Amino acid sequence: MSCHIQGQDRSQVTLFPEALDDFVTEDNPIRVIDAFVDQLDLHSLGFLRTKAKSTGRPGYHPATLLKLYIYGYLNRIQSSRRLEREAHRNVELMWLMERLTPDFKTIADFRKDNGKGIKNACRTFIELCRSMNMFSEAVVAIDGSKFKAVNSKQNNYTPQKVRAHIERFEKHIEQYIAQLDQADAADFHREDEVTVAQKISWMQQRISELRIIEDQVNRHPEKQVSTTDTDSRLLKTKGMTRQVCYNVQSAVDTKHHLIVAHEVTNTNDRGQLTHVARLAQSALANDEITVIADKGYYSRQDIKAAQDTGVTALVPKGDTSGSEKNGFFNKSLFRYEQERDLYTCPAGQELQYRFESLEKGQALKVYFNGAACRDCSIRAKCTRSKKEPRKIRRWVHEDEMEDMERRLQAAPDTMLIRKRTVEHPFGTIKAWMGSTHFLTRRFKNVSTEMGLHVLAYNLKRMLSIMGTENLLRALKE
Template identity: 70%
Template sequence: MSHHIKGQGRNQITLFPEALDDFVTKENHVRVVDAFVDELDLHALGFNRVIANNTGRPGYHPAALLKLYIYGYLNRIQSSRRLEKGSHRNVELMWLLERLQPDFKTIADFRKDNGKAITKVCRHFIELCRQMNMFTDAVVAIDGSKFKAVNSKHNNYTPNKVKDHIRRMETHIENYLSRLETADGNDKVDAVQTSAAEKIAWMKQRVAELKELAVQVEAHPDKQLSTVDPDARLLKTQGMNRQVCYNVQSSVDTKHHLIVTHEVTNTNDRGKLADLTRLTQQALAQKNITVLADKGYYSGRDIKATQDMGASALVPKGDTSGAKKKGIFNRSLFKYDKDRDLYVCPAGNELPHKRNVEEGGMKLKVYVDHIACRNCDIRAKCTQSKREPRKIRRWIHEGEMEEMLTRLKNAPDTVLIRKQTVEHPFGTIKMWMGATHFLTKQLKNVSTEMSLHVLAYNLKRMMSIVGSESLIEAIRA
């Protein structure tokens, strides 16, 4: 006789059928999704078809489809076809949708047609977290991460890549023509000529297509063209590697690791600090916040704009000078004397303030001493010019940047805190996405998809922090 636990017979009839609600526990996250969506004013958020027409075939209420998507992204089911299958066999989805079974086209169209409203739902949940006093410290870490687009690297073209393809095709045409000449006098010359002629014709057509593509690439503002997803860009990832992707910017609370705000872009990190800071201040309804970022965000004007908005920025400065390769002194070796407003060079000579200039919209002060530089014994290590002396340019707001770097130096744990804070959500969401990352095309659709991922991440994070039942109580309060 077996001592294993035995299941119930498949043909067993029960006198009192079990209710669907019995299969969903009180702590199940599906109840959080149900309560959260039920409390939303979908019409005010901008969802389509909240108020149904009196005529025509009835449609699904947007609340049901929104619940379906939030549940799907919470459980790593982003595909509309898989969500359709889940509504047929998943007990939790049967409970959540009250046994509704929308088809995949309806599910996909809902995400496509309600992108802005879904983004507002993501912001609404952050507002709920703020009301629950989750952001009392007002310290956020900002970073960007590259997420693969639907467009492959093969279908992305730059001017050099198109030229290489054209040159390769023309070389192949020349090789086939030379093979035709070699085939003369051969018994199989007719078969060779026919095959080669067909390939040459195809390659000539391909060259014409590439030349037309080269014109489009040159006319593009970014000098690159993605043929599958026109908004995706070829960006640097790690080291010198490049990938056709989107750059997702986010600010993450250092205390609870909640994503306060996010933005999908197709450019690099430089110049995004002030924009993310402004969005974070709006989300937290507070201007006095502290922003942590890596050296990729270091830009004097961007940091100045961030501080002018009332935020405190802590951004390390990377050394981008080419002085070392040139074999001359780095600018950092010239010490600034604040009291006398001058620089002291490595040779000990003083470089006083001579004039003011404006370059790239920035007001700069120029420090130089022609006589001391001309008679200096180590001039060759200071400048490669035989006529012009070494000049030091200083931005008029450089003192504020130096004060920030001093604060950063006095808080050595800042770099570690930033990494531990902002890298965790990116890694988690990429794991949920799988190897393909985004499933949709174009920036507006990718932004909608990312909003669903962020909402799912924050929901799961809050359930982990306060528990499902406590979160439901806060939602209904």
């Protein structure tokens, strides 16, 4: 007679074998977590309470809680309460934590208090990867991605938004007062007049609160205030929508897709190239790296500053000029001759260098040909001015930007490489997070949370690249 597979009797003395280690196979990734944390010098990395006090109730060693968090972020379990539950029922965690079961407050406080140590642990893992010769090509792609903050749109205020709220409440108060006046004129008193008066009182109180917020917004350098998470900002996301979020910058190795450096910001991408490139240089212990970024990072001064540090930058230039839309010749139609230091205009006339000027902190060389421009038959397509000739301004370091453009033209797949490199980690981490926001607030805590995401991501990538046994062997060498 056939039957189904039968389980063990729950009333037996023990369901587990005598050794918990029997439940964890030799190729289980948690052995890598255990080996990695055990070889860290947690005290020098900045973790607190690495040395137990001689008095008082004993606490948990930071290594235990770090292992718990790495396991949690590697398995999409980020909240302290869920980690507490898993420690009681998850056999892998029982093995990893030697059957210790800290409460959620202890778990949450560890993440809050050890931001420096977690950040350094993330950096140490990249150093281990570097020692394994994972970054031999020294090419990284840089990009930023918006991650939702705890702060909702409703609790973010701009001058226009707070003024609109105040005007709306003032209009409602006027309407309610008019209703009361009508009731008094008709000598008709209703029971709900008390309710109306209470509503008016509440709205007046709300207006007072909004005026305080309005003052804060107007005094804020960015003219924006978030009341729940004060470091978060309303930023443009994909599809030109706006969301209260953080912009996480990352530098990703093009060969193995490892995140070599990252930083949490609350600004847009422009102006971030040099800073993130320096973080990547430090992580790779190599100044002569190649950095790829999209046109959102194009800033001539920023690119120049990055290249002065030894970076080879590859950033396409976006055409932000409105000349073509307005029916005028775009600057790109004026051909520059480096040997003669002049421009040739669409009419075939030569525009000579005349003088140098300083505009918005930039040293610019100015080119024009007054005589040729005055008698030009297509002048109307070149300038609106009836007296002044068309002037072309050239940055004194423009030759470096042109060299970069030539490097990009010689490598047409550069932007494709950037896309498939740097967008992969962001997509993976957001999938792990789910359709949600950061669990913490403020730069310090959000940076710690992101550091755990990056450490878990890099660990998973290395497991995929090397396999558990090889990575374990490398960590123990």
